[in-house]
Amino acid sequence: MMCNEWEAQLNEYVDGTLAAEARALVEAHLAGCAGCRAAVVELRALVASAADLPKRIEPARDLWTGIAARVGKREVRNGKRWWRTALAAAATIVIGFALYRLLPPSAVHHRSEGTGWVAVQAEYEQASDELTRALATERDRLAPATVALLERNLAVIDAALRESRDALARDPENVELRGLVASVAREKVELLRWATRVAT
């Protein structure tokens, strides 16, 4: 029987969405656990049987057309997927670390020192740019409606960022403003990360 605590990782392992380090951990566990090995065989059989199902099923709504097209493209471009996901994850870690440095666990307490703020902003820009580039290469795999939604909300968030940064430029020591800028920046990274995840 499969170890319950490994269930999520085994599913991700079979789906091929684990990073190298996590994959190695799973493989090490599998080497010593017959129950999980059997579960992996069964999950692989499930994935295979799902793959054997009819490839073309006429959709009842137009929306499915876009999704089916993306699923079809995935197999061809599978080799590129891993590094893009890894890039997105790395960018998220960078910005997460940057925001962690900026904000303590509770937003009630604000770090008053200005040191590191410029560096944090630069790190944020880098992470945001990396995610944007990763997303650009996968953009055609998103449904048109999702792309439209993404663009609309990125415009909203960029406008909010510009506005709060302008205000911060006029009042650079305002810790409340820094907190708000950091929150909007985090929202942007979250949105990009989410879109990247949906696309891959």
Place this chain on the structure above:
Amino acid sequence: MTRHLGWLGFVLAVAARSALGQAPADHNRFQARWPFDSDGSVRIVDPAGRIRVIGWDVDSLAVSGRGPGRLAAAGTVSVRKLVVTGRAELEVHVPRGARVWVKSASADIDVVGVDGTLDLNSVAGAIHVVGTPADVTAETMDGPVELAGGSGRARVKTVSGAILLRGASVDLGASTLSGTIVVRAAGWQRGGTGVQRGKFESVTGDVRFDGELGRGGIVELESQSGAIALRVPATTVADFDLVTIAGSITNRLTAATAGRGVLRFSTGAGGAQVTARSFKGSISLEAK
């Protein structure tokens, strides 16, 4: 006469075939049932259509549904994966204590009466949860999310979808970019303890908290340009810390007045902590 009887027989045969519920050619029907642990884990992937998950007091997992899509399933008594290729309307009965993971593209997700852990993801579908799950994570880009009943811990995230959280929850977190957030938190009078921890963030959407704060609870509300509205019982004991950079603050709960976009006051010691931050949206505080 014989010819008429022949036609009548043919018509009756066609009618009987219809009455027996033959599915249209483009619709598959599926139905299956497996023994399942009371706290087993089920993973459901259904790109489009509708997914309804219902908790029941039976140690088995049952799935029924229909659609042009096909269903594949595999697993054990403790974990099972259901994968739909295509579009399908699924109804899945799970033991109340089950852990449920659902992923969809456009399918709406409804969960009723599950007390275990829920992890629900959709791109464009709506998510509705009714019941008292121990832990809920719900994410959708464009669809709305509604949690009704209460949960131990809930984390909800949308991009543009509206978020409605109502019931007796302890630990709530909601984040949206352009959607609205409405929290109606029940207090101990209605079986809850009030919110012990709540964090609600929006960039352009309004944020409204209407409910009771747990003693010692911490509630944070934040919006870049949306309005923040806070309605709490007049007898609430809390420290309030409200700041807006370019918006306005209205206080109808007490006589305290804001100065230069800042309002800080306390209605007693040992109560909750309430923080609201806004860049240019208004902040209002009033008694319910």
